[in-house]
Amino acid sequence: MQPLVVSALLASLWTLCTGAGDWCYQSQFSCDHQCNAPEKWDHANSVCGESFQSPINVVTRKTLKDERLTPFKFDNYQQIFRGTIKNNGHSVQVGVPHVSTVSGGGLPDMYKAVQFHLHWGNNGGPGSEHTIDGEQYPMELHIVHMKHHYIDLTTALSDPEGVAVLGFFYERSKSANRKYDPIITALRSIKNTNGSTSLPSVSLAQLIPAEQNLTSYYRYKGSLTTPGCTEAVVWTLFENPIPLSMDQLKAFSELKFPDGKPMVGTFRPVQPLNGRQVFRSGGALILASATLLMVAMATALGLSQPN
Template sequence: MQPLILPVLLASLWTVCTRAGDWCYQSQFTCDHQCNGPDKWNHANSNCGGKYQSPINIVTRKTLTDERLTPFQFNNYQQIFRGTIKNNGHTVVVGVPHLSTISGGGLPSTYKAVQFHLHWGKNGGPGSEHTIDGEQYPMELHIVHMKSQYNDLTTALADQEGVAVLGFFYEKSNSANRKYDPIINSLRSIKATNTNTSLLSISLTQLIPSEQNLTAYYRYKGSLTTPGCTEAVIWTLFENPIPLSMDQLRVFSELKFHDGNPMVETFRPVQPLNGRQVFRSGSAVILASSALLIATIATALGLSQPN
């Protein structure tokens, strides 16, 4: 019986090490900081073990065109506001006045903006939550909206289509994106968890690509990507990424978790589709078809040239 003692002891130590109360990202988990990593989020909230969870990997060749996915109507997105940006221990979040709304785009209702937050990697490394054909971008922006008739997110989340999130990817750029200066500059003041600072005047429009570059997107139904993981979210993920320089991306990694360690790799791993269909806007398919048509014509012209 003695040879069994060591394996049993190691197993019990592993159980102690992985026992936790609060949820955390994988980058936070250590035996000194015992928390529920992403594979144990269902211990923190049972909804996280649901069937239709987010984020997901979008396999573009398996997406279907949905002609109802027309361009969005963005109302008051250009509205200037002075918000508060907070390090909440998991990300940075900015509350948005409920004046900016989205409609169209195949949505069943008008939705008003509530807040936006970000997910990132480590010093500009892979950090987006959603992936496209397995590619993970450096960072992802989520602008969270709720149906216009609701006054708070808790109520909206009780509706299976109560929340609509617009997701945007970031790409590395050789030059800084000056439209992001208000956010980047404020991060140095909120490195510690539960600190906040006033944000200089900003608008949602300045954070995202121009409206004419927002016609190509993906759509699916899923969940919040943090506990409680409520499955009440209509997801829209735009193809065109937002440029940020490496220096700008690195500033996010200077933020701190509550234990003082760098706030890095703040993303949930992709979740199973479990039979869900991902749709693609007609504009995205038209763009792809146009590119294919141009390539075909170019090839035909090339073949028709005399040797």
């Protein structure tokens, strides 16, 4: 009888620790904090278990060059605004209070910016949502846009191409990126969940690489990376990363989740591609594997030898 009792006890503990209630990141899950971690997000919202989810790992050698992926046209990205920055319990989010639009770049329409938010790891460790050839960057910026004629994001999400998200990776640098000072400074005032403060004057353009460095990117169809995981997003992932110092990256890990624990590991693991094609612009690089390079070299040597 004793083995049966032990088995029943273990089963009850497993049930207790497998998640319940609202969604959370893996870093938040514990037996003391029952929540639906990423592998259980479909329990919080069934759409999270569908086929065309984000983020993904981009395998560059499997991407397909698309001549329609031309340079973007950014309008009013240089315009200074004073938005509100908020700790919403799972990220830092800033509303964009004026009309900044993006078009071109193979997008099916003109899209206007609604908000931007970030995803990060633990004290500057791996934390991007998307990965490139398996590499996870320290942090990722998402500038969320909707088709220009929609008046709210909920309506836009009912359109299969209603939302366009521009994704940018961050890399560690030896020196601080002074263009990010307004955001890094504001983080000190919003450490607790639902904390918000007025963001000093900032522009979208100052947060991302110069426009001439935004011609190399990847494109695919996917979803929101948090529940409800709606599959209505045209994704663009830019190749050139944004530099931040280690201290700047660590500042995000000083924020707190609703339970007071450090807000770290705020990324969803990569999802299956399920037959989707990832496209690349003309400037995007393909990182060939070492095996492919050796085969290519051997082939070249073989061709150069006389018969």
